[in-house]
Amino acid sequence: MSVDTSMPSDRPISELFEQGRPLRSLEFYPPKDEAGVEALRQTAAALQRIGPDFVSVTYGAGGSTQARTAQVSAFLRDEFGFTVMPHLTAVNHTTGEIAAVAEAHYARGIRNIMALRGDLPDGVPATTAFRKDLRFGCDVVALLKNLHPDLCLGVAGYPEKHPEAPSFEADLVNLKRKVDAGASFITTQLFFDNEAYYRFVDRCRETGIDVPIVPGIMPVLSLKQVTRITSLCGASLPERLIRRIEAAGDHPEIIEAVGIDWALTQIRDLLERGAPGYHLYILNRARSALTLAAGLAA
Numbered sequence: 126m127s128v129d130t131s132m133p134s135d136r137p138i139s140e141l142f143e144q145g146r147p148l149r150s151l152e153f154y155p156p157k158d159e160a161g162v163e164a165l166r167q168t169a170a171a172l173q174r175i176g177p178d179f180v181s182v183t184y185g186a187g188g189s190t191q192a193r194t195a196q197v198s199a200f201l202r203d204e205f206g207f208t209v210m211p212h213l214t215a216v217n218h219t220t221g222e223i224a225a226v227a228e229a230h231y232a233r234g235i236r237n238i239m240a241l242r243g244d245l246p247d248g249v250p251a252t253t254a255f256r257k258d259l260r261f262g263c264d265v266v267a268l269l270k271n272l273h274p275d276l277c278l279g280v281a282g283y284p285e286k287h288p289e290a291p292s293f294e295a296d297l298v299n300l301k302r303k304v305d306a307g308a309s310f311i312t313t314q315l316f317f318d319n320e321a322y323y324r325f326v327d328r329c330r331e332t333g334i335d336v337p338i339v340p341g342i343m344p345v346l347s348l349k350q351v352t353r354i355t356s357l358c359g360a361s362l363p364e365r366l367i368r369r370i371e372a373a374g375d376h377p378e379i380i381e382a383v384g385i386d387w388a389l390t391q392i393r394d395l396l397e398r399g400a401p402g403y404h405l406y407i408l409n410r411a412r413s414a415l416t417l418a419a420g421l422a423a
């Protein structure tokens with residue numbers, strides 16, 4: 126893939142936060158094949174009309190779609206004009222490999238990266254999945270900041286604790302390490318109960334974490350999907366939401382409407398109570414983001 130160096134470099138997202146208005150961001154994941162890439166182009170075209178402040182592209186810690194993160198980030202930026210934030214994970218990488226991926230983004234004009242440790246691939250022990258100098262999210266932040274101090278780095282935060290952390294407090298201390306290493310903002314793991322976010326923000330502030338903390342919201346599409354995702358990431362599912370999904374029975378369109386309504390209520394409350402924006406886990410689908418944008422415009 127050739128690199129177009131004629132385009133100006135992206136603005137760091139930290140500067141957008143300084144404008145003091147809520148930012149709206151969307152998350153894509155890299156498709157497995159070219160057909161998926163074409164479908165994603167159509168999704169991106171549909172989403173242009175809601176003008177997200179930035180879009181992020183996940184990075185497959187398992188390996189198979191890593192090159193696609195760069196490909197998708199490039200066309201979302203160059204063809205659609207989005208400010209992009211590719212994700213980058215430490216799992217299975219040497220510092221040299223991480224640096225090479227980051228340098229390619231930088232050469233393209235990308236100035237925002239989500240710096241992560243990544244999940245361990247199934248069956249791979251931590252002892253072999255990580256290099257000793259690249260073990261945690263804070264190591265990735267430090268490496269990237271050392272490479273290019275002008276990179277704006279986002280990191281992940283867990284309102285209901287990271288599943289591996291021995292305690293909420295220990296997890297907060299580790300989150301602060303990422304901020305101290307140079308992260309400019311935090312995007313949270315998805316949650317369905319806003320109280321978890323408010324508690325988390327309060328505790329972060331008490332711990333001395335003073336960067337913007339962007340709530341991550343995922344509109345539910347099915348009970349099966351949401352049960353699988355929450356069992357992996359540790360987010361809790363409120364009984365009231367489960368009851369509403371169950372009441373929808375076998376009607377996917379009603380479940381989707383329930384999911385949108387729940388997300389809309391969450392986002393309205395978050396913005397009213399001063400959240401610095403919201404990040405939508407859209408699972409490469411335009412419809413939920415468009416419906417939410419229309420609902421929020423009302």
Ligand SMILES: Cc1cc2nc3c(=O)[nH]c(=O)nc-3n(C[C@H](O)[C@H](O)[C@H](O)COP(=O)(O)OP(=O)(O)OC[C@H]3O[C@@H](n4cnc5c(N)ncnc54)[C@H](O)[C@@H]3O)c2cc1C
Nearest residue numbers: 183184186212241242243244261262281287290296299314
């Ligand atoms: C917004 C967001 C985006 C994501 N995008 C991706 C993606 O693109 N690809 C992907 O594979 N996964 C992604 N994930 C999932 C993420 O990779 C996993 O949750 C992973 O298990 C942790 O990554 P991290 O960067 O938060 O790790 P860390 O911050 O390193 O934390 C991992 C665990 O280690 C502990 N820890 C951290 N630092 C230390 C330390 N110095 N000493 C001791 N313990 C420590 C923490 O408390 C935590 O329990 C994303 C998650 C979020 C919330």
